Amino acid sequence: MSTVTMTFREALNRAMCEEMERDQTVFLMGEEVAQYDGAYKVSKGMLAKFGSKRVVDSPISENGFAGLGVGAAMVGLRPIIEMMTWNFGIQAFDQIINHAAKMLYMSAGQFQVPIVFRGPNGAAHMLAAQHSQTVEAFLTHVPGLKVISVATPADGYGLLKSAIRDNNPVIFLESEMMYANKGEVPADETLIPIGVGDIKRPGNHVTVIAWNKMLHRALEAANALAAEGIECEVIDPRTLQPLDEPMIFESVRKTNRCVIVDEANHFASVSAHISDRIHKECFDDLDAPVVRVSGEYVPMPYAENLEDRVTPGVDRIIAGIREVLY
Amino acid sequence: MSTVTMTFREALNRAMCEEMERDQTVFLMGEEVAQYDGAYKVSKGMLAKFGSKRVVDSPISENGFAGLGVGAAMVGLRPIIEMMTWNFGIQAFDQIINHAAKMLYMSAGQFQVPIVFRGPNGAAHMLAAQHSQTVEAFLTHVPGLKVISVATPADGYGLLKSAIRDNNPVIFLESEMMYANKGEVPADETLIPIGVGDIKRPGNHVTVIAWNKMLHRALEAANALAAEGIECEVIDPRTLQPLDEPMIFESVRKTNRCVIVDEANHFASVSAHISDRIHKECFDDLDAPVVRVSGEYVPMPYAENLEDRVTPGVDRIIAGIREVLY
Amino acid sequence: MPSVKEAVKVDNKQKAKSSGGSAGGAGHSKEFLVQLYKDMILYRRFEERVHVAYTTRRKFAGFCHLHIGQEAVAAGVQHALRPTDYVIGAYRSHTQAIAKGITPNEVMAELFGKVGGCVRGKGGSMHMFSKEKRFLGGHGIVGGQVPLAAGVGFAIKYRGEQDVCVCYLGDAATNQGQFFEALNMAATWKLPVLFIIENNRYGMGTDIHRTTSIDHLWKRALAFDMAHSQVDGLNVLNIVDAVRSTCDAIRKDNHPHLMEIMTYRYRGHSVSDPGAYRTKEEVAEYQAKDPMNMHGKFLVASKLATEADLAKWDEEAKKIAEEAENFADQSPPPGEDEIWKDVYAD
Amino acid sequence: MPSVKEAVKVDNKQKAKSSGGSAGGAGHSKEFLVQLYKDMILYRRFEERVHVAYTTRRKFAGFCHLHIGQEAVAAGVQHALRPTDYVIGAYRSHTQAIAKGITPNEVMAELFGKVGGCVRGKGGSMHMFSKEKRFLGGHGIVGGQVPLAAGVGFAIKYRGEQDVCVCYLGDAATNQGQFFEALNMAATWKLPVLFIIENNRYGMGTDIHRTTSIDHLWKRALAFDMAHSQVDGLNVLNIVDAVRSTCDAIRKDNHPHLMEIMTYRYRGHSVSDPGAYRTKEEVAEYQAKDPMNMHGKFLVASKLATEADLAKWDEEAKKIAEEAENFADQSPPPGEDEIWKDVYAD
Ligand SMILES: Cc1ncc(C[n+]2csc(CCOP(=O)(O)OP(=O)(O)O)c2C)c(N)n1
Numbered sequence A, B: 001m002s003t004v005t006m007t008f009r010e011a012l013n014r015a016m017c018e019e020m021e022r023d024q025t026v027f028l029m030g031e032e033v034a035q036y037d038g039a040y041k042v043s044k045g046m047l048a049k050f051g052s053k054r055v056v057d058s059p060i061s062e063n064g065f066a067g068l069g070v071g072a073a074m075v076g077l078r079p080i081i082e083m084m085t086w087n088f089g090i091q092a093f094d095q096i097i098n099h100a101a102k103m104l105y106m107s108a109g110q111f112q113v114p115i116v117f118r119g120p121n122g123a124a125h126m127l128a129a130q131h132s133q134t135v136e137a138f139l140t141h142v143p144g145l146k147v148i149s150v151a152t153p154a155d156g157y158g159l160l161k162s163a164i165r166d167n168n169p170v171i172f173l174e175s176e177m178m179y180a181n182k183g184e185v186p187a188d189e190t191l192i193p194i195g196v197g198d199i200k201r202p203g204n205h206v207t208v209i210a211w212n213k214m215l216h217r218a219l220e221a222a223n224a225l226a227a228e229g230i231e232c233e234v235i236d237p238r239t240l241q242p243l244d245e246p247m248i249f250e251s252v253r254k255t256n257r258c259v260i261v262d263e264a265n266h267f268a269s270v271s272a273h274i275s276d277r278i279h280k281e282c283f284d285d286l287d288a289p290v291v292r293v294s295g296e297y298v299p300m301p302y303a304e305n306l307e308d309r310v311t312p313g314v315d316r317i318i319a320g321i322r323e324v325l326y
Numbered sequence C, D: 001m002p003s004v005k006e007a008v009k010v011d012n013k014q015k016a017k018s019s020g021g022s023a024g025g026a027g028h029s030k031e032f033l034v035q036l037y038k039d040m041i042l043y044r045r046f047e048e049r050v051h052v053a054y055t056t057r058r059k060f061a062g063f064c065h066l067h068i069g070q071e072a073v074a075a076g077v078q079h080a081l082r083p084t085d086y087v088i089g090a091y092r093s094h095t096q097a098i099a100k101g102i103t104p105n106e107v108m109a110e111l112f113g114k115v116g117g118c119v120r121g122k123g124g125s126m127h128m129f130s131k132e133k134r135f136l137g138g139h140g141i142v143g144g145q146v147p148l149a150a151g152v153g154f155a156i157k158y159r160g161e162q163d164v165c166v167c168y169l170g171d172a173a174t175n176q177g178q179f180f181e182a183l184n185m186a187a188t189w190k191l192p193v194l195f196i197i198e199n200n201r202y203g204m205g206t207d208i209h210r211t212t213s214i215d216h217l218w219k220r221a222l223a224f225d226m227a228h229s230q231v232d233g234l235n236v237l238n239i240v241d242a243v244r245s246t247c248d249a250i251r252k253d254n255h256p257h258l259m260e261i262m263t264y265r266y267r268g269h270s271v272s273d274p275g276a277y278r279t280k281e282e283v284a285e286y287q288a289k290d291p292m293n294m295h296g297k298f299l300v301a302s303k304l305a306t307e308a309d310l311a312k313w314d315e316e317a318k319k320i321a322e323e324a325e326n327f328a329d330q331s332p333p334p335g336e337d338e339i340w341k342d343v344y345a346d
């Protein structure tokens, strides 16, 4: 399969453009997405390509325009709603949790809500407490939502296309820190199915689960340990809800050891859930309890040296891996 | 210690009244709390007792009055903010998560936010998807918040008093279904420290962890199993954040088996976290993996027969206990 | 004929006159005027039956918000709309659902949590839906439906259609942040949405004037230079005429409109509300100018109906409500498999 | 003297005149008029230094929102307040913090993420605080500070104090739901809060007129019958006088007020914004009537200062900014133990 090299933001842009060309009901709305080309330039050129009817600058009314998207989706459109960052998505939790997620169920299947809420998630760099949050723990806890978190341009491309075509509300988590990352993306149109994980690095000694930007730190840790002969199998679930449990369990049954890396703090997080599921389903296979390497349980501090210590670093991931390899 | 019998709502009312008598900076605000005596009559008589300056009917502006409370707390008042139910508290997540929880940290300790957000949490009866949600998984995931969930009038009384005196934002979770429950409450003023669990029933065979109204179902299950000679140790954490891990671990190290009952769905929930913590800290003590009995991963349906099946019932709890006793 | 006050023309002193009685009737056919009455009495009898089914016969539980006293709004608005127009409401929406074409049987069965309900017992009193009839719910979060309505308006405009989306909300919902956000977007993007505040003077037990600083709720529109009006909701023909001419304007000029309809509910906020926050006299005062009765008197006075006709229609309405209850009784509860259905679409 | 337009008196056509220049000066001492200039030039030079420290010298990262062009607001407002009045703002608040008494050293060190910062490097550019000075932040969620301000007003009234809480917000923040909710509560409960919209015409790259339907943002107050006014922010004395008389009224009559100050930012939304959404000419047009320069000219024309004085004060301002950078450079980064401090209070 031939590929092209593109940045993460280009891959996401391409996914949106292809889907908007394919389907007239798809539109993009969010703060600064049109004339400004997106706060992080993910929608660059889209206003010029699709016009102001389909690429819409919204007021700073997250709950309002999230709800507008849900209403439009109920009657046949397929909105892509950009949250400038997911920190502001918290403002829209009422519409996402109480409305988008529950509409199909409350209407007994009559009103589908095919909508994508996308934007960068997690800490960027020196943005402090209100601008450095992860939301996957909140939103995977909401039945009715699908949650995707991507780590590479190719996954971003293939999964965003699937998200736009999905008939459910999909939460799509990106990262400011990865938009400039380059990667190989299929030259031809390609969709990646929602709910299927990806083994980003095969290995036999320990399963390491990580997503979004933590994946890259996990791979770095795995590479460092490979020098010592420790072979990590690094799994990127890509979709957190639904979760590719079969892939995870199969790997753990092979390696008998598992580390989960999660940018979020540990309390009631996705990693807590995965850990529980592994302990439950692979109890007799485990040679050590699952170790979680999580963000510290603190609001994010501003100073660089503190911030670096709060999110899981390569050193802490290596330490976590060593811990299960006793 | 002499006790008096009172309903749950009376116990909570008493806690608020005593604290408001003790401290002029404490006030109560929320929808219908004053003239209507509270949607669930928890604040009955308080308007008459304290006047409209201190018992304030708010507009239906959850984010607004939550934020008003946070601002008032920053400059020295101690608000009690009633969420008519926690479903509507989701509207206030921006103020709770982005402001209340982070203010102390962002201001490097200068601005404390001594505030209590309280109200009923979880399913009541035939209220359907938008009115039957639990929020503890969301809010325990937010550093800076304390989260209390009470199951008995005595705990409600003693912990609400501590919550009001605490210098942090405290989330206080009650239940519509328990307000009429009666129980023994200390006749004399008594505070229960935040962060201390309670063994509601001692036993040696299996540890069962449950809170809020699930506690009562867990106790019912334990009683049923006692007839067969199975002795459950039923732990009510009472505070979910901070969690009384030493009490939990000690019990599991004794019983070697554990079931967690959680009204919330299983994904990234408090029970997932507790399960992970037990597996991690008591790995070699466990004779079976921890079993979680959770709400189904669905929005709440309206029909009574469906609703009954969604929340963990006594039958499912018993099945869960049997599962770890293989 | 009642006039719709537009944004700039609005006048503080020009309050809605709660005179009761049906203003005019000019331009309406006899059939139409009679149908309005039949609708109102059906809604009244239906809700009364619901009340008894809930309280006396304990057929269901949960919240149950009755529209009794406010029927003229559901009837009047609906008759001013086209079938393809969309309607979305809050949790006080049994009659709105029936007005939009969901059958009384389906509404009652839904209340009873039965599979014959319009959403198979999964939504209940607060969540009635019909995709076919373009009734978009039935929503339980105060104010939550308002951005949804803006979205429907957005879709109408996006597709270049001529429909209007009517969004009902209560007086107290005008204190919700997302109400304002939605109005701002609707005004900025000129979305074809008619926002109707059913001002029944109370949000639960709270007089609306205790939770806002304005005397008239149409003033919310001033923050957005949005067209707006106040309508006397005690006169059903007022409502029909106002909504009709407003929808004409919306279709023609492509702009949203905020309409405050002055109305009153006779029963508690929900069935369990004792209503201590208002006097019996106040309720009686409104009941004395009951829009349904007034319209009936108007029909008789105009020789469009006799007292006997009114009594007959009353009986017919009671019959329909009774049949709905029978239907609901006989409908089975949903099967347990429904629990896991409709969480995700394929 | 500029007059403060009150709710009822407001007039659509009476737009703020962006004439530039200092109106009058009557009633102000020379010392005061000079101090205003010194403050503005300090804020300008401080922010310029911040800009260079960020871009050229890469002393810190993250978002950095400069107040350059809008200094007259920070200076004018502050001089109209009492020391015990509270001030709360958004993320464009370096100068507001300095105006309220946090030292330039502490602000710069905070930007650099150093322990000498006003919040020991934990908050950064968007989160400056001083309990002692009653500066309540520094908030990063657009609109989030507005309910907080209502709460401060609530506390002032609760305790029967005479203070005012000033709440700064941007033009685009007036599209946020919680802004409306807070205004409604403030108006209903008559809270002593002065809401100041710094209307710099853009929310990031979006002209405010593309995201709302109204021409003037003070119209938001009409939804609440709230006192309001529009103030020409290019004239610093206008601001002083308007805020002073408004605060007098707030203290006397116990009511909130929404003030729209027309201003302009010269730099990008944040340091990383290239500003392609507006023309160079537009920026130049505003710079030509720069409030600080205009006030300087006024001082010279009124013989209250010489050109040499202005130059000297400019040098002094640069010196303070330079010293602040030196201080920040020398301050150590916070210790790792700070990570786990202040998560919970005892
Ligand atoms: C966001 C939210 N807050 C609170 C509630 C609880 N609640 C339900 S109805 C209601 C009063 C609403 O009054 P109004 O909008 O006037 O409508 P009415 O009931 O009079 O039709 C309240 C507070 C809710 N459902 N949603």
Ligand SMILES: Cc1ncc(C[n+]2csc(CCOP(=O)(O)OP(=O)(O)O)c2C)c(N)n1
Binding pocket: A031, A060, A062, A084, A088, A091, D092, D140, D141, D142, D143, D169, D170, D171, D172, D173, D174, D200, D202, D203, D204, D269
């Ligand atoms: C709730 C929320 N949404 C989006 C953002 C991102 N954001 C930061 S500033 C800004 C523009 C605000 O403009 P305005 O209120 O006019 O203030 P100004 O920057 O002009 O001072 C946006 C969209 C945010 N911080 N918070």
Ligand SMILES: [Mg+2]
Binding pocket: C170, C171, C172, C198, C199, C200, C201, C202, C203, C204
């Ligand atoms: Mg009402």
Ligand SMILES: [Mg+2]
Binding pocket: D170, D171, D172, D198, D199, D200, D201, D202, D203, D204
């Ligand atoms: Mg601006």
